[in-house]
Amino acid sequence: MEAVAARAGVSRATVSRVVNGGDGVREPLVERVRQAVEELGYVPNQAARSLVTRRHDAVAVVIAEPETKVFADPFFALQLRGISKELTAHDSQLVLLLTEGRADHARVGRYLAGGHVDGALVFSLHLDDPLPGLIHGVPTVYGGRPGWIDGSRGAVYVDCDNRGGAREAVRHLVGLGRRNIGHITGALDQTSAVDRLDGFRDVMVDADPRLIAEGDFTPGGGERAMRELLDRCPDLDAVFAANDLTAVGAMRVLRERGRRVPEDVAVVGFDDMLPFTEQADPPLTTVRQDIEEMGRLMARLLLRGLDRTASASGGLAGAPSSVVLPTTLVRRASA
Amino acid sequence: MEAVAARAGVSRATVSRVVNGGDGVREPLVERVRQAVEELGYVPNQAARSLVTRRHDAVAVVIAEPETKVFADPFFALQLRGISKELTAHDSQLVLLLTEGRADHARVGRYLAGGHVDGALVFSLHLDDPLPGLIHGVPTVYGGRPGWIDGSRGAVYVDCDNRGGAREAVRHLVGLGRRNIGHITGALDQTSAVDRLDGFRDVMVDADPRLIAEGDFTPGGGERAMRELLDRCPDLDAVFAANDLTAVGAMRVLRERGRRVPEDVAVVGFDDMLPFTEQADPPLTTVRQDIEEMGRLMARLLLRGLDRTASASGGLAGAPSSVVLPTTLVRRASA
Structure with missing residues (x-):
């Protein structure tokens, strides 16, 4: 030295x-x-x-969930598919950092800061996750709007229009003549869940708070929340579930309780996770976002940013700003 | 310098x-x-x-399959679960290197040789894969016996007793009084498939070659091979499938063709991939190997080898030698 x-x-x-x-x-x-x-x-x-x-030709992907969830939720496989295609097209190695949970994120931060990759794609962040603070200086694109963003930080992210998509789902239920419309939220320490709840409230301005039950984006969470909703509001005639897995769990409970979908209770999901939404019984009406494309776009933004970042200052100076993709309502039998 | x-x-x-x-x-x-x-x-x-x-506190995992297969086959998720638990217990970061296919293995080799990890766990190798040659000097434990091993190379691997397990499966079918026993192989450029075929032949010494059809460890491959077998040998009364996914595909075709399982055709799989084997229709008789434990053991052997390898010579000097785990026949309704 x-x-x-x-x-x-x-x-x-x-x-x-x-x-x-x-x-x-x-x-x-x-x-x-x-x-x-x-x-x-x-x-x-x-x-x-x-x-x-200044190049390792490798990009890290961090999914801020335990590895069991990474392999159980097809959302992540789809997002990784888009990322893998894009990185491979640029001969950059996809380095997936798996963890058992939040306690391992300090180690992930050390690896990212340790000079093993050109940058990172981080998704499924929860609000109090220490990871963003640990990787300051590592060029990063987030999947989903990070919760800690204020305008000045200017983190780059790719997201879909969660709030607008939720509004469209609930308006569709209203249009079907449903009046007692419930909502099963996602994990409320994630912005996607908060935004979808906000979209629900945009339409159901005076909704009874008992029509909202907290889920966690899993089928099990959907089952628990659906039971709560039915116990609290037996005259419920529609449910907007924060994602498709939640909707599948909710429909299982509706069947158990002898409620027909959509005749007694209409159900709308979010994501359009194929082929599950088509194979659901009945096939699921849902809000489609192009998950694979989001992955591809995250990788593209990062690689483009790295090319433009001539200085050693870290961050993604000169990189394109964040992208919010539109959603589409896909009508099937459930609503 | x-x-x-x-x-x-x-x-x-x-x-x-x-x-x-x-x-x-x-x-x-x-x-x-x-x-x-x-x-x-x-x-x-x-x-x-x-x-x-001399430590990065990180271990690479390479599954020598396209990322689509890594996420479609639950075998890999189970093996990663065992690896993740063991590495996390030693505060070592799991670095999963995903690829689109064989063409990317040179890049994987560069990353492994580039000083980003302490060692590598490599599984699902196919016979002509260049990867082992590219990572000479990187401490490595293989999942499944590598095909290129001669006694002198002494690569360390963890495997199950594929040949013995296959023998037990076929003997079970013979014991049920079945005489026209077919075999759907796995991908024959992998040693696990070759060893299971050898086990089949150990018992069915004079088997008509038309009773053997080549699969590829996927449900689709099982379907194709089952159709071939039924066309060639309409009097078939049992099938030993090289893995559970293959067996599930084979049972789908048997149902299509109006053959009852097990009355007309008994079926045995390999792996015991829970909960699929229990939920199959009918529940699948199979040869159990403890996949998660194999993953854990691979990680343990590597970490132990790294601790003992005081020199900078690469390889796993002083490491424990390879381990072959026993298998168990699990009887359910299909045979």
């Missing part, structure tokens, strides 16, 4: 800052250090080589 | 070899170089720090 500092005519501290990401070092100095590293030929391995080339 | 070479009293070439893995450098020299790196304080990032500590 002394040799590099001498060659570049800067202090050791500056060299250290540059090789650790360049935060707070002026670009001309960064360039001199980089050149000194190159001239001294100190290239211990791929990680150090990347000081010069 | 010159400064390190001067400090250590070795050539630049030696420094280069050491920092790139240490192949062919005597241990005292490796130690001197490592000490020089430490004394010069040249620690550009985690990768270089690991020259001193």
Whole structure:
């Protein structure tokens, strides 16, 4: 490090800052250090080589859920499919970091900050997750609007129009003449669940709070919430479920309780998770978002941002801003 | 690099070899170089720090199948579950490298050899896969006996007793009085499929070759092979399928053709993939292997090997040798 500092005519501290990401070092100095590293030929391995080339040709994907959920929920497989196709087309390696749960996110943060990847795609974040704070400086695109964003942070994300899609679902139920419309939420520490609840409330302005039951985006959560709703409001005639898995759980309970779908209770889901929505009994009316395309778009935004980020400042300077994709109501038999 | 070479009293070439893995450098020299790196304080990032500590606290998992198959076949989710639990218990990050297919394995090899992980767990290898040759020097444990092993290479692997399990399945069918017993193989460029076929042949020594149809470990492959078998041998009264997914596909075709299971045709699978085997119609008799435990064991063997491997020579010197786990026949309604 002394040799590099001498060659570049800067202090050791500056060299250290540059090789650790360049935060707070002026670009001309960064360039001199980089050149000194190159001239001294100190290239211990791929990680150090990347000081010069600035590329590992690898992108990390972090799904902020336990690995059991990653493999149980087809949403993630679809999103990974889009990401994998896009990264492979650019010969960048998909590095999926799996965890047992939140307690492992500090380790994930260390790996991401440790110079093993060019950037990260992070999705399914929950509100109090420490991960975003741990990967400051790692170029990142989020899947789903992160909850901690205020305008000034300017994190880049890809999302669908959760609130608008929810409004369309509930308006459809109203249009069918349903009056006692319930909502089973997703996990309310995720913005997608909060936005869909807001969309429900936009239409059902004076909804009885007992018509809203909390779920967690899983079939089991949908079952529990559906039981609550039926116990509290026996005259319920429609349900908007926060996603398709929740809707499937809800329909199971409706069948158990002898309610016909859609005759007695109409059901609308969210996502349009094929082929499950078509194979559901009855086939599920739902709000479609193009999940694979969202994955592809996340990868594309990140790679484009990396290409444009000439400086060593981290972040995605000059990258395109966030994208919110439209949704479509897909009518099938359940509503 | 010159400064390190001067400090250590070795050539630049030696420094280069050491920092790139240490192949062919005597241990005292490796130690001197490592000490020089430490004394010069040249620690550009985690990768270089690991020259001193020799640990990234990360282990790569490579499933040598396209990512679509990784998420479609529950076998892999189970194996990853065991691996994830074991790595997390040792605070080591699971780094899953996904690909679109064989063409991407050169890139996977570069990532593995690039100093981003302590070692690799590689499974579902096919015979002509170039990957093992690309990761020479990276400590590796294989899931399933690699096909290219001769005694001298001594690769470490975890497998189940495929041949013995297959023998037990076929003997069970013979014991039921079945005489025209067919076999649907797995993908025959994988040792597990070859070993299960050998087990079938051990019992059915003089089997008509028309009683053997090639599958590929998928339900679709099971369907195609079952049609072939029925067309060639209409008097077939039992099938041993190379895995449960294949058996499920075969049973679908048997139902289509009006053959009752087990009355007309008895069916035995392999793996005991719960809950699918219990929920199959009829519930599937199968050969159980403990897939999650195999994953856990692979991770354990690798971590233990890394702890014991004091030298920088790569490989798993002093590691425990390969493990072959026993299988059990689980009797349900299908045979």
